[in-house]
Amino acid sequence: MDGRKQLLCVVRWPVGGIRSYMRYVYGCLSDAWQVTVLAVETQERDALAADVQQFGGELVLCRGERWGDVAALTAAVWRQLRSRRYDVIQSQGFTSASVVTAANWLPAVPHVLTVHGVLEERYLTGWKGRIRRAVANRTIMGADVVYGVGHDILGHLAEQVPGFDPDAPRVTAIPTGIAADMYSSTPQNRGGFRRRAGVDEDTFLFGFLGRFMPQKGMDLLIDAVAELQKTSAGNAAFRVVAVGSGDYERVYRKQVQEHGLQDYVVFMPFQPGMTEVYHDLDAVIMPSRWEALPLVAAEALCAGVPLVASDCIGLREAVAATPALTFPAGDAAALAACMARLLADDGQIRAGFVRFQPQAAQRFDVRETARRAEALFDGMIRNRHRLPQHDR
Incomplete structure (x- = not known):
């Protein structure tokens, strides 16, 4: 001692x-x-x-x-x-x-x-x-x-x-x-995560980061991607990369296959360099059914990455008074609409998140x-x- x-x-x-x-x-x-x-x-x-x-x-x-x-x-x-x-x-x-x-x-x-x-x-x-x-x-x-x-x-x-x-x-x-400074700085090896995921620079990349479990709403995200295919937004080049692990991974992989979305949803294991991951994403999706106070939301906001979040308990607290795009928890169609907004964005939405970075760094220090x-x-x-x- x-x-x-x-x-x-x-x-x-x-x-x-x-x-x-x-x-x-x-x-x-x-x-x-x-x-x-x-x-x-x-x-x-x-x-x-x-x-x-x-x-x-x-x-x-x-x-x-x-x-x-x-x-x-x-x-x-x-x-x-x-x-x-x-x-x-x-x-x-x-x-x-x-x-x-x-x-x-x-x-x-x-x-x-x-x-x-x-x-x-x-x-x-x-x-x-x-x-x-x-x-x-x-x-x-x-x-x-x-x-x-x-x-x-x-x-x-x-x-x-x-x-x-x-x-x-x-x-x-x-x-x-969180360690806000770690996420606000651009990593030297930017682009490495996209290469590992097999996604080129011209493809809009959505990220789901977290445990594969009902609480996190990965099933809702898969339904939202299927919904996008029914609209003109489905013609845009985009991909969803799901990074994590959990007991429900097989269930979600099967759901992707049943919807015929293998070309749109990629599963990847836990990634040690998360700073690089955030800076290679075009948006982070959090379709949670409940949270306490999720750190993924804080990390995305400090990285200046557009965030789409449900209004569930805990998550609504984390994204209050931020530029986050929100939708009613459990509503896959509303989630798809938020994703379509980002696919059609001319850069203004992204710019709003970049401007918010200093406030995010102070708030989540x-x-x-x-x-x-x-x-x-x-x-x-x-x-x-x-x-x-x-x-x-």
């Missing part, structure tokens, strides 16, 4: 936006903090390890091959809390928080639940769902501090969890930021997120579970 304050981050799903959150925020914490990330091993293990090494943290991985991921993570947290003294535990998401609640009852280390998602109804139906809801509600109400990565998500909890008060002293919203998160952690140590009122 080197005298620094010790933060234990517990994460069941160290992928996508949660992994990005850790990379950005922990990378901007002061040297007074040492971060240990305790996570379940996933297919993004190497990327996670590189992120943790970059911000100077320690990575502890566990596998759930015998007892399941949740049981393995609970046991790993229990062992970690008995092998080292931690000042604060930050759980990333509801499942991680329930694990901490089970393992932390005796050490009673101050615990902050960071909320990255909604309580999805599809997981809360039937007798198993009722148990999950009861566990989630108890976990949320039992956390010392509930920290939402946006304001919308706390409003959602107020609707779903009896007794939850988003204005309570132990509840705070700290909008998540992760250094402010990290400052407030660090003040929260310090306040929990000083006050033993009470949120510092001055920084809410």
Whole structure:
């Protein structure tokens, strides 16, 4: 132990936006903090390890091959809390928080639940769902501090969890930021991503960046592309590149084939150099059904790339007062209309996003997120579970 304050981050799903959150925020914490990330091993293990090494943290991985991921993570947290003294535990998401609640009852280390998602109804139906809801509600109400990565998500909890008060002293919203400067500068190897995707410079390139799961709305984007084929906009040279991974990739590939859109939709795996990706795109599409506060929107806006976004929870908060083209969540025809506007654009829409870049860089600067998160952690140590009122 080197005298620094010790933060234990517990994460069941160290992928996508949660992994990005850790990379950005922990990378901007002061040297007074040492971060240990305790996570379940996933297919993004190497990327996670590189992120943790970059911000100077320690990575502890566990596998759930015998007892399941949740049981393995609970046991790993229990062992970690008995092998080292931690000042604060930050759980990333509801499942991680329930694990901490089970393992932390005796050490009673101050615990902050960071909320990255909604309580999805599809997981809360039937007798198993009722148990999950009861566990989630108890976990949320039992956390010392509930920290939402946006304001919308706390409003959602107020609707779903009896007794939850988003204005309570132990509840705070700290909008998540990014390393804005990284996206605003043009990469030296511009064009490399297009070449890997097999898309020439004259083809309008839409990008879908994220997990392949129902929440993200890739199925709606495929329907929108099919809708474009029925209009004059379908004559324009365009392509959609879907970058990511997830359990539903096979489903979406099949949907593309059923629509006969193989020449219009390309699937690619996770790309390590995302700055290059953004600057090779002509527009980013976010057809999400819900979000907490998506970092893809912030990254696109800081890169000056035109953004088409649904008006779902969380995403509407991220794109408010920006040039983003918005459409009603779940409406594939409206999404197709937004895409058609971009295909017909003479450069004015793009210019508006470029002019907005400096505002985006200031608005989504992760250094402010990290400052407030660090003040929260310090306040929990000083006050033993009470949120510092001055920084809410």
